[in-house]
Amino acid sequence: MQSIRNIAIIAHVDHGKTTLVDKIIHASKLFRENQESGELILDNNDLERERGITILSKNVSVTYKDVKINIIDTPGHADFGGEVERVLKMADGVLLLVDAFEGPMPQTRFVLSKALGLGLTPIVVVNKVDKENCRPDEVHEQVFDLMFNLDATEEQLDFETMYGSSKMGWMSDDWQNQTDSITPLLDKILETIPEAPSPEGTPQFQVTSLDYSAYVGRIAIGRVYQGKLEEGKSMGLTKADGSIKRVRIKELQVFEGLGRVKVSEVKAGDLCAIVGLEDFEIGDTLTDFENPEPLPRIAIDEPTMNMLFTINNSPGFGSEGKFVTSRHLRDRLMKEIEKNLALKVEETDTEDKFLVYGRGILHLSVLIETMRREGYELMVGQPQVIYKEIDGQRCEPIESLVVDVPEDVSGKVIELATQRKGELKIMEPKGDQQHLEFDIPSRGLIGLRNNILTATAGEAVMNHRFKEYQPYKGEIKGRSNGSLISMENGPGTAYSIDKLQDRGVFFVAPGEDLYTGQVIGEHSRENDLVVNIQKGKKLTNMRAAGSDDNSKIAPPRRFSLEEAMEYIQKDEYLEITPQNIRMRKIYLDENTRLRMAKSAG
Known part of the structure; x- marks a missing residue:
């Protein structure tokens, strides 16, 4: 029977985790020599590649010296903390990757404390030692101090350290002694990380994450802790309320390389994916129906923020996106909660508005950005924290x-x-x-x-x-400046923007198409101001020397999606389409706004 090592990789954003996994995959000859694989094999979603962050944890498996190594990638960003804890439950050891210049970062601390608490064996990899002014020895000290502060055990403090550069593809136990391959790290994993135990007995499999496929529905992913699972067998699924229901395993898959392969049985110690379980939740245990032995449940971090999602009803709606109706929006959000666990969607009293709960601005903005790229048009309100x-x-x-x-x-x-x-x-x-x-x-x-x-x-x-x-800590003052709001529809002119520059900062350039009620700038004072920037210059045939100087306009201030989400006020929406992000007032008409403000006041 093949020996198995399950190892999770922990690293701060941008310390080279995904690159290292790429190199391990290449080293174990997963790709044929002539096969094109590209860089950053794991970050396969566009957003992850662009931002350079791993959002969803993924599993990869390589075979080295006849030992199967399951590598579990963890998200490095705290907004995805819910993912981290569950993922670590599947591992027996942990690879802590730190940058040789920056050292351990705050976010690393969060994941590492969870890993040490679970009693995992650490290996420290000091990466990027080829960079100038790096300080590998100091960083090694810092990691030791950090582990000590996190109450690591004597055994954990006696950790092994490897130095190298995953970009250059080498690892060694001495940073001044450069080797030519990454295999010393793989050897160290086999030496240091304990073999996954495979106890006999009642089968136990815990669902730690899930995948979704349009063809077979939800797929449960987790680790077999005891006994073995067999395809087609009838089992019991223990739920949060203590009840147990009978289910059947339709298909079993184990991880191999970057994909999954179908097998007829999975033994304890291995990670697998199960197709065909109806209505399961994270933390449920799959065990024997007659004499069940459920594992302790895993808590999921609860959401701390919510935002109102609604359909786009701005004047130009539907001109850019493919999916614009409330049915599209509802279906897409329901599909997202199938696999995005820290997210909750609540329906409101009107069918075109939904409250979406998440772990923070980044968590919610990743969802919005993904939807936008898929061709959705929607509007979101100001993020609200949950009391x-x-x-x-x-x-x-x-x-x-x-x-x-x-x-x-x-x-x-x-x-x-x-x-x-x-x-x-x-x-x-x-x-x-x-x-x-x-x-x-x-x-x-x-x-x-x-x-x-x-x-x-x-x-x-x-x-x-x-x-x-x-x-509750009391009132916090929000943004102190009001908004500049467009009075008319149509493109703004350089002449008008130039004349109004002393009123504030503009977010739009001349020639951009605007509509009534759109937020086009930040007022220099506290109140909102409605301005007309569509006015052209009066043309006469009189010419005065010097009065015709060209307009000198400051460049418009541009926002990223997250900045815009943080910027809008309570009475404003963010309009999101595949090509544009615009801020607008909830009520586009000025008289309606005044009426609403009076009735609220």
Whole structure:
């Protein structure tokens, strides 16, 4: 029987995790010599490639020296924390990948603490030692300190370390001694990571993640902890409420290379995918129906934010997207919750509006961006945090915010965070940077990244993750400037924009098609201002010397999707189409807005 090693890879965004997996795949000759595979094999969705982040965890399996190594890729971003914990349950060891210059980052700490808590055996890989001014020895010390602070056991602190460059395709146990291949790392995995145990007995398989296929529906993915599973066999599925229902395994698949292959049975210790289970949830155990032995359930992180999704009813709707009706929107959201577990969708009293709950701005924006690329048109409202009643007190989600920033601008960061009810917990120098840690309400984070990056000239590195619910911290002042709103339909002219520049900053360039009620800029004062930028210049045949100087217009301010989501106010929507992202007022007509403001006031 083939020996198995299950290993999860942990790394911060951009430390080279996906590249390393690519190299391991190449090293184990998964691709034929002449087969084109391209780079970043694992990040196969466009968004992941563009942002350079792994969003969904994926499994890959390679065979080296007759041992099957299952590599489980974990997301490095805290918004996807729910994924991380479940994925780690499938592993027996963990590969911690750190950058030889940056060292362990805040996000790594979150995943690593979970891995150590589960008792996994770590191997540390210090990557990118070919970069100039890297400091592999210092980074090794930092990793040791980090593990010590996370209460690692004696055995875990006695970890093995490998150095190398996954980009150049080499690994070695001494960073000054460059080898020519990545195999020393694979040898180290076989030596260090314990073999997956395969106890006999009642079958136990826990669902830790899921896949979705249009042909066979939901596919359960997880690890067989005990006994063996056989195709076509009738089993029991234990649910959250303690009940058990009879199910049948239609098809079993194990991971091989980048894909899955069909098998007739799977033994304990291996990871597999099961087709044909009806109505299962994450954490359910598949076991014997007559004498069930369920495994302890896995908790899923709950959402901390929600946004209103609705159909696009702006003047130009339907001109760019393929899917514009409420039925399209509903079907797409329902399809998403089949496989995106930290997401919840709630229907409202009108059939074209949905409340979508997620783990944070990034989590929700990835969904919106994906839908936009698929050809959907929709509108979303301002992100709202989710409050809870705990012991009769109104509580809100608090996040732990970590900012690394140059020393001379750290004062500005502290000022901005404390204005939003952030409490400074830790302040310590880290090289030539200042390391700051705050406890801050989730709603205080909305829009904060923009302000901090502006104040620090883009030098700050920010990360945050959910900590706990705490009593409500009081009012937080939102954006202090009002909006500039278009009065007419049609393209704006350079002449009008030039004349109105002292009123604020524009988000649109001359010639862009606008509509009444669209937010086209930020007012220099607190109130909203309706402006007409469609007016052309009055033409006369009189010419005065010097008065005809050309308009000098500041370039428009452009927003990314996340920036726009954080920027909009309560009475505004974000209109999202495959080609454009526009901000607009919920009520396009000015008189309706005034009436609504009066009745609300």
